[in-house]
Amino acid sequence: MPVIRSIFIILILIYDALFCLSKKCYGVLYQLLIIEDLEYSMKIMSWNINSVRLRAPIVIQIAQESGADIICLQETKCPDGAFPFKVFEQAGYEHIAINGMKSYNGLAILSKHPIEAQEIYNRVGKEDCRHLSAIINGIEIHNLYIPAGGDEPDPQVNEKYKHKLNFVDEMTNWFGIERSPNDKMVILGDFNIAPHEHDVWSSKQLKNVVSHTEPEITRLMNMQKSCNFIDSARHFIPMNEKSYSWWSYRNKDWKKSNRGRRLDHIWITPALKDKLQSYDVFSHARDWIKPSDHAPIMITLS
Numbered sequence: 001m002p003v004i005r006s007i008f009i010i011l012i013l014i015y016d017a018l019f020c021l022s023k024k025c026y027g028v029l030y031q032l033l034i035i036e037d038l039e040y041s042m043k044i045m046s047w048n049i050n051s052v053r054l055r056a057p058i059v060i061q062i063a064q065e066s067g068a069d070i071i072c073l074q075e076t077k078c079p080d081g082a083f084p085f086k087v088f089e090q091a092g093y094e095h096i097a098i099n100g101m102k103s104y105n106g107l108a109i110l111s112k113h114p115i116e117a118q119e120i121y122n123r124v125g126k127e128d129c130r131h132l133s134a135i136i137n138g139i140e141i142h143n144l145y146i147p148a149g150g151d152e153p154d155p156q157v158n159e160k161y162k163h164k165l166n167f168v169d170e171m172t173n174w175f176g177i178e179r180s181p182n183d184k185m186v187i188l189g190d191f192n193i194a195p196h197e198h199d200v201w202s203s204k205q206l207k208n209v210v211s212h213t214e215p216e217i218t219r220l221m222n223m224q225k226s227c228n229f230i231d232s233a234r235h236f237i238p239m240n241e242k243s244y245s246w247w248s249y250r251n252k253d254w255k256k257s258n259r260g261r262r263l264d265h266i267w268i269t270p271a272l273k274d275k276l277q278s279y280d281v282f283s284h285a286r287d288w289i290k291p292s293d294h295a296p297i298m299i300t301l302s
Contacts, residue, residue: 041277042137042301045071046266048145048190048246048294052076052108056087058288059110062296063091066282069112070136074145074190076106083108099132107132107143107189124166131171139272139301140179144171144189149210161210164192168219176226181270187229188266190294193220196234198242199262211261229267232279232299246294247286254286266299275301 045068049055052073063071071093076083078100085096093110097118100106106129109115113136121131130145147167150160179185193216197203206212224231237243244260251257268276277300286295 042070042139043068043298044141044186044188044266044301045296045298046074046143046188046190046264047071047296048074048264048292050075050077050292050294052078052106053082053084055290055292056084058285058291060087060091061288062282062285063093063110066280066296066298068298070141071110072141072143072188073108073110074106074143076100076108077103078106095136097132097134099129101129105129105145107145109134109136109141109143111136113137123170124163126163130167138184140183140185142185142187142189144187144191146171146189146191146193148192149216151210153208153210153213153215155215164210165215165219168193168216168223172219172223172226175223179227179269181228183227183269184271185227185269186266186272186299188264188297190263191220191265192263193217194261194263195220196239196262198240199244201242201244201259201261206261211263224267228270230270230273230276232266232268232276233262233281233297235276236279243281244283244295245281245297249293264294264297266297268299268301272301277302 043066045066049059052059059071059073079102080098080100083098083100088096088110092112095111095113095115097109097115098107099120109132116135118134123131131142133140133142147160147164149164150158152158153161155162155165192211194200194212195217200206200212203212233243243262245262245264247254247260251259280298282296282298285291
């Protein structure tokens with residue numbers, strides 16, 4: 001692909017020298033080059049931003065640092081009419097899908113490339129802005145914000161925990177019925193569940209703490225099996241190696257204590273496995289001014 005692109009550029013320059021291309025023609029040719037480039041590289045990021053209006057500057061900061069093509073945000077906490085479109089459009093993210101509400105939850109998909117289709121889903125009988133999808137460059141991206149679940153891991157006494165379990169069950173059934181492992185699909189976001197032993201700082205101490213309880217883990221694993229999703233983090237990071245994406249605001253020196261959890265995930269279907277090139281956690285963003293308690297995570301597809 002790079003060789004073809006190089007030849008194409010040379011031909012454009014020769015043609016311009018002979019016939020003087022208009023600016024409009026250059027615009028069309030540039031778009032063709034962008035499409036060509038997408039065929040071998042696309043960076044997709046997920047970040048629970050914990051208020052998009054408050055933290056828009058650090059979204060731009062990570063965008064510039066990472067070169068992300070697509071940024072999926074959770075917990076935007078912003079009604080659609082107040083979303084800061086111009087900030088992101090000026091940074092090159094001209095294609096934006098949103099599903100927001102005041103003060104809570106909310107999702108956004110920021111893209112440098114056209115959104116071919118988008119869909120808002122209401123789950124478990126609630127309109128609470130937790131599932132947004134978009135098709136970009138032929139890949140269907142599902143941005144999820146799974147409920148946190150409150151503090152008590154008992155669905156009989158904690159409605160928030162029950163909601164969380166029901167939400168994951170519904171997602172499992174939906175993906176199993178409506179989608180296939182053969183579909184080119186990415187699902188990502190703040191799942192609020194750290195499923196494996198080394199996805200938390202101490203599995204033994206957190207086994208009865210919401211986000212790492214057995215009912216949550218079982219359900220998340222079932223959701224993964226629904227389309228044979230590949231966990232991009234554990235595709236690259238050995239299961240016996242610690243990996244986190246969230247550190248509580250309660251820990252003043254989060255790096256020293258390092259009591260993290262891997263609550264944020266990017267999964268891909270087997271149809272995209274051969275294109276998966278890398279997985280990154282931008283943990284240093286946790287140290288930025290007015291940070292989110294989550295770190296951005298990103299995959300690169302070839």
